Amino acid sequence: MSTSLLLLLIIVIGFIAYFAGRARSLAQSGGKLSNLHSLPGYHGSYVAIWAMLPAALVLGTWLFAAPVYIDGSTRAALPDTVQSQGPAAVQLALGQVKSVAGGLLRLSGEELAALESGSANLRATLASKGVALAGEGDPYMVTVAKHFNAMTATNRWLMTVAVLLIAIAGGVYAIRNVATRFRARNQVERVILGSLIVASSIAILTTVGIVASMLSEAGRFFTMVSPFEFFFGTVWDPRFAAAGSGGASGQFGLIPLLAGTLYIAFVAMLFAVPIGLFAAIYMAEYASPRLRSTAKPLLEVLAGIPTIVYGFFALVTVGPFLRDISAQMNGLMTGNYQNFIQAQSVLTAGIVMGIMLIPFVSSLSDDIITQVPRALRDGSLGLGATRSETVKKVILPAALPGIVGALLLTASRAVGETMIVVLAAGVAARMQINPFEPMTTVTVKIVNQLTGDLEFTSPQTLVAFALGITLFVITLGLNIYALYIVRKYREQYE
Incomplete structure (x- = not known):
């Protein structure tokens, strides 16, 4: 059977x-x-x-x-x-x-x-x-x-x-x-409680297993490559070693990848935070209930779009648009119609990733703003303040800790993005401050190092686990700090 x-x-x-x-x-x-x-x-x-x-x-x-x-x-x-x-x-x-x-x-x-x-x-x-x-x-x-x-x-x-x-x-x-x-009810509730404990334990053990596997493989990598060279190196060139060389050739500097990750995430946050925050303020304080019930779900639809679709949008639409518009601007100013913005660039990836992050910023900020006690609004308006003054002087300062926590959670989402960066920012691992040139991130190089039929015996493949545990620590730190701020905010008004 x-x-x-x-x-x-x-x-x-x-x-x-x-x-x-x-x-x-x-x-x-x-x-x-x-x-x-x-x-x-x-x-x-x-x-x-x-x-x-x-x-x-x-x-x-x-x-x-x-x-x-x-x-x-x-x-x-x-x-x-x-x-x-x-x-x-x-x-x-x-x-x-x-x-x-x-x-x-x-x-x-x-x-x-x-x-x-x-x-x-x-x-x-x-x-x-x-x-x-x-x-x-x-x-x-x-x-x-x-x-x-x-x-x-x-x-x-x-x-x-x-x-x-x-x-x-x-x-x-x-x-x-x-x-x-x-006492049948007691017996049934005891089984349900045990099931909940098992479910929670599975989630915790899964996390522990992921971390343990990454640490073990990263430890093997650091036996072949110096941790100082990895964490403070400025050149990323993990070329595969020739036969008989011991597999130790190449340079594994993390700094270019970390710089690209933070740079692209920063540009994305610069684009997403103002739009998302202003949208949240409008929907929470100014929009009518009918408009809010329609606009909020439509805005949150963006969160359900697969990231590969955003990547195609960046590759086919945003990147070529920025490239062509830069060529037109350069031609009008200098007469030379050569573009100064690459189709694959930090700016392209940042803009498209920012569009993806807008619903995260707006939804989280809207929920936090609406949790500000009504008494604070009524008190401000009763003292003669206008609605805009109430928003600027009362509501936003009261909601600021929660908004900061929401922004940190959004930043951790931006740091871990892969597909948009692959298609919109390229795979060039280099250190530069020009947002019009391509850069790459930690997640992209993890994918590159683990693509193909490979054996985990050389530093060229094991480096992916070192990159993974580094990214895990960064995002975990952001999430923990964000949750700390959000809980502190909630305790303030409960």
Whole structure:
């Protein structure tokens, strides 16, 4: 039985158990719900949990452990001549055996008998069934593949029986516990609390795992390249080393990439902050409810556009427009129609990224401005201040900590952007202050270093993890500081 069908059966058993538990609690209450400690729905949920949760846990454990056991048994069935060639040869043979095993399931009895007798070619027979096999195939593969198929079939049969029996046994056990004074609600809430803790733990452990993997690979990189050279180097030239050179050639200076990252993010913030902040002030203080209910969702649509679309917009529209307009301006002033703004430049990437960030600035700032207590507005207006004076002298100073936190969160979003920079700013890693020339960022070089069929054995590939952990620390610091400011602001008025 397939895993999806088995899961469906567990869910069906859970539904049956729910209604059975609910009906039993109603029967024992004698028609008066006040006799029950918990509502019938809690009793039904308790029985359903016992019917589904243990069975699902056993199924998950089985699906994880069974392939390991089957692979180990299949490796042991390989001939000694293969096992003596080392782990790589054993792993290759195991993969071929699995391919043969999948092909054997499509063969008729006569075709399988011909293979076992050696009168048919293994590769040609499997190819006729749409199974490609590297090499001609050795005779032992048929025997080992049959062993693999037999173990797989037995495993599925045992798994199906065990999981269904556990589901039924769990439901029966839970139904026997249903009684008028049974604390079913407490049991159900305890399971829900445990589920919430597990979900939170998964999120935390995922973050820890990501950081740990990046740190371990970055540590390998710093054993090959000096940390001082990486963090304070001003040249980025990670050319791949020639054979026999030890893979240590090239220069891995972070400063050009970090400068490009901060420069492009700064230009984007210069473009996004005024527009987004003024839009937030207008929608919060001046716009009518009807206009606000229409304009705010339309503005936030920008946040849902994929960044690759913004990149195409920069590459096809904004970049050529800035290039052509600069050529026209240069021609009017000097008579030389040569452009001074490159199509791929810091300005192009900053403008398009700023457009992407506008909804983040406006939405977060709008929410913060609307949280300023109404009493402050009324007090200012009551003292004779105009609406604009109230905004400038009362509302913005009161909302400033929250707005600063929102801007820091937006900046961390800008620092981590990749696709817009790839298409709009180029891949040139250099240090310069001219916004009309191309630069690149840390995220772009991470993509470049990990593109293609590479092995993580040289500094040219491991440097991506050092760049990643550096970017992680920067964005984490911005987020932590932003959250600190936002919480301080909230505590001020709660």
